[in-house]
Amino acid sequence: MSSNSKSPIVALKTRPSFGVLLCLPLLLSLMTPMVASSLAQDEPSGLEPTDIWSEDYSNEIFPWAPESDRDRQFKEYHTYETTKALMLQLEQENPDIFEFHEGLLGGVNARGETVTADTYEGWYYGYSSPWMKVTGDVQDGEFNEFVGDNGNYADRHDVMIVGNHHAREWMSYTVVLMQLEVIAFSYNNIGYDNDGDGLVDEDPW
Template sequence: MDDENLFQVNKNPIFRTRVPVLALLMPLFLSLFSPMAQFSVEVQAQENPAGVSPEDIWSQDYINQVFPWGQHGNPDLTQFRDYYDYFSMKERMQTLAAYYPEFLQFHEGLLGGVNARGVQMTLDDYKGWHYNHPSPWIKITGNVQGGDYNPFNDDDGNYADRPDVMLVGNHHAREWMSYEVPMFFLETVAHYYGKAGIDNDGDGL
């Protein structure tokens, strides 16, 4: 096509309108048909084998969300049918630490000292700003009574080859679930600590 014919094609109003319309319709077609294809694949992947019910795969406790811990405590709280508050959470943490002293250690607040920013901190600096409760916390590690002592945290069980991991809950008022997540984690660790390969859903795997 020479330059003259190319110029004539570009001047053709039909040619000039078809290209933008096609460019606009292409994303529409892709957005309509791609989810349909993906949905069909996901549905096929989620289909259960014929004749298999939840009772055939999982234990009754797993189906009904009955957790294997909580024989020593308020069952409504330990089975997470009710919400913890500050006092019930603190009591449960103390109970677990008393039952599992080999790897759990209960604490309230921090003793303080000079922090990493060079600021002098005291026990009062680590209390809640409204009720002034020291924040309860649990140290979890093997042989928690041994290791090095940390005067800032007032805790034992510090080992140079074990990195620290902190799980924090209840940053703000009325965040009920922020109690439950750390407590569920604590219950799970306390119950399954040292038990490798537990079939916790009863499916034989």
């Protein structure tokens, strides 16, 4: 017995569930590394780092000190003693922009508290904190009686870069000292070929 009846076709009009929509960004993010890795597997260019950059730049040798000076090349963690010694050396080499200090003179601070030079010391060793004033014509300008530094100008804003503010933050020494080294090397020397590729200031940042 044959039947001419046809099976009904049901069209389901559904929307993606909330869970699918929620997981979609995650699924896409998981796919991104796979796509990126496949694109990265192009034919090698055949160039070595030293074919593009200088030998020193390729081996992370900074231009402000010889390769043998491991402290100034940042191949070692700094101690209090090496930090202070480097700051004093930078001041001696750059007296027009650096002024070294230890601790503060004290007096009445911005909160109305009367403090002394001993207030701003490490709690364990009792060292006065070494710090550097950095500005052009650092020996001129106004003198700050509380801080004890020269080189204060009304039209120049203050920026404070702090290292080792908390215990065991050894890397934070490096950040501050690296900043001082870069400032000292780059002052009046900003247009130089830092990576040895024959171009000057080619990086947009």
